[in-house]
Amino acid sequence: MKSKKILLGVCISLVLGLGLGIWWNMPSILVDMEASEVSKISVFDGNTGRSMTLTEASDIEHLVENFNRVSLKKEGLSWGYMGYGYRITMYRANDVVYKEFIVNSNESIRKDPFFYRASQEKIDYTYIKNLFDGDA
Numbered sequence: 486m487k488s489k490k491i492l493l494g495v496c497i498s499l500v501l502g503l504g505l506g507i508w509w510n511m512p513s514i515l516v517d518m519e520a521s522e523v524s525k526i527s528v529f530d531g532n533t534g535r536s537m538t539l540t541e542a543s544d545i546e547h548l549v550e551n552f553n554r555v556s557l558k559k560e561g562l563s564w565g566y567m568g569y570g571y572r573i574t575m576y577r578a579n580d581v582v583y584k585e586f587i588v589n590s591n592e593s594i595r596k597d598p599f600f601y602r603a604s605q606e607k608i609d610y611t612y613i614k615n616l617f618d619g620d621a
Contacts, residue, residue, distance in 0.1 A: 495557070509559055512604055515594065516552035516584055518577070519547050523583070525576045530617055533585075537616060549575075551609045557594060557601035558590040564598050571613050588613060 529536040539545055569587040577583045587595040591610040596600040609617050 504520065509547060512517075513557045513559070513585070514557070515555040515557055516549060517584065518549065518553070518575075520549040522577055523549055524578050525582070527572075527574040528613060528616060529572040529574075531572060533617070535617060539616070547609070548573075549603055551606075551612070552617075555594075555608055556604050556606065556607040558604045560593075560600040560602045562598055563595045563600045566595070566600075569595060570610070573613075 490620040511548070511599050520542070524540075526540065526545055526548060527536065539548070540561045541621045571587070574585045585596075588608055588610060589595060591607040592603045594603065
């Protein structure tokens with residue numbers, strides 16, 4: 486009886502460990518929507534404290550198309566970390582928030598409670614930075 490309980494415990498642990506490993510390594514998508522569904526994008530620069538709201542169709546289209554191509558892989562927990570590059574908030578019609586995440590570099594994203602690494606296509610970090618420099 487005791488050996489059956491131990492065997493059952495080991496089997497459950499293996500199944501849970503395998504499931505957790507598969508879940509952890511599954512790629513995630515950053516955004517899955519058309520640019521026409523986005524009414525505006527708010528960008529807050531965590532380095533300077535400046536913010537802007539993008540409503541120009543060309544800016545929204547460029548960012549949404551870029552974000553749609555980005556595939557993410559979990560990298561670690563983000564709880565307790567402070568500071569960031571750019572906080573992106575995407576809105577649907579009627580100011581409904583669709584997605585909010587933090588872009589730290591062309592490869593690093595924070596969507597609490599995890600950090601993610603762009604696994605194939607990179608984030609156009611330079612474009613976002615240039616929005617604040619007036620060069621986009």
